[in-house]
Amino acid sequence: MRRILHTVRVPIQPVRAWVTSAPGTYLWLAALFVTTVALHRMSPDFEEAFLRQRSTNIHELSTDPVRVLIASAFWIDGGTWLPYAVLYTVFHAPAERWLGTARWLGVVVLAHVGATLVSEGVLGWAVHHGHAPQSAVNTLDVGVSYALAGVIGVLTYRIPRPWHLPYLAAVLIYFGTPLIVGRSFTDLGHFAAVLIGLACHPLTREAAPRSGAARRNTRAASGP
Template sequence: MLIVIVINVVLNHAVSAETRSQIVLANSTNVDNLQHHRIWTLVTSAFVLDERVGVAAMIPLLLLLSLAEVLWGWRRLLVVFFLSNAVASCLVYGLLLVGVRDNWLGGAVTMASDVGTSYGSHAVGGALALTLPVRARRYLVPLAVLVVVVPLLNGGTFTDIGHLLAVLLGFVAGWQIRRRPLAGCRLRRDQAVAYSFADVTQARAALGTALRLHGHRQARLDDAVAACSDRAARIHVRETRDMSAIDGAVAGGAWGVVLGTFVGIPLIGLAIGAVTSAAAAHWHDAGLNDAAVERTVRALPTGRGALLLLADPAGKPTLTRALTRAGGTPVPS
């Protein structure tokens, strides 16, 4: 955020208007730049503003990013902000490319300036709306959609389409954060521990307790799985790190559209990346071994729930105390 302010103070006060326009165009994610493989603009465009914006106008963005950092951590904030900015820019580029080729749009749009933090901030806002508690989501998700749909109904521009795409990407990112809160966690040393509960409802509530301890750094987790078996001997699992085929398709599609932009086929890259990563995720087993989870659950009476953790041994006493109070019983290794 500080970098954005500094860059734009320099552009507003230290260079001429002509030089400023040249810098803006050189860092725009427009059709001309991306057709000529100026891929760096997918990153640099987020640091340049097209208009003179005062520091006070940046305060809402600063508050939004600060809240996201508190809830997710700085690494996830950067991924959501910059990856969504890049993916939204690539999708807009693909749509404009088709529009110009089929004469739906004039050729002037290929040189239009498209810079600023709006794609990234809309994505962060959409992700926040979906990761907050249910009561807040009921109001914030429709509000986030309304904010980007109304400009389109009033004859919006391609930038407004980008805002809509960014919010939708933010919803996907928020959904992923909720489903896989431990994605990307890596501990130098970890130990598998398991706890048995009266039913799967207790096990899932205990999973929330373990994740809160991890979030407050009272215990460090590498993976966490809540599971149970039903009367038909089927295993039901909720994982927090391992990717399903759907997770792989989402991640692969995002990177595929960015890499596809290198060769001018962002939409084809989206499809190839989604299919390839979905297949890889289906076969790759990260975190707790699926076979070990199944063995642990089958060793318990039918209907009981299990919570399995890969945790730092130093935090095991804290986890055991908290999960015992939640109705859990340690399961011998």
């Protein structure tokens, strides 16, 4: 029995080490799981009204911007959590491990807030000049995709040379094509978030910790 328990326990250790090395990512993901379960318990009409009050649309931003900017980052429109668990593990967790929680959170906040203000600002201009219907001021806009796009952008500086250039090209094509084809305010927000992530280069300086071997080599070179 002990041998069986030991066999089961071994794969858990790397997973636990990975999760604890990116606490912000997985606490956020856990919060999204709770809110997603809550959404599944709501009726469709109530869910829409509930999310609209937490939406970063023009009306809510002009009424209580801080509240909706925070609240919108904890709800997923559509109620599908598992794909975000994968995306957070692939992008957010490596970024947090690399940058540290504080700087990773800085990128997240800048991308989420900045892209929201850019996209809703352009939408507000379109409504004011008759290029979008007046009903667009109450559009439903919640989710974590702007922050994710910003982190995907900043990870360009983590990719080893020369592979960072194909990665950057793929990111720009992926987020730029919908903007050219669809030209929706959310497409603009995603592309703006990527650019904000790229503009966070100062936060990446000396972000990567040296390995234990590198530290030992440095101590050996400097002498006792």
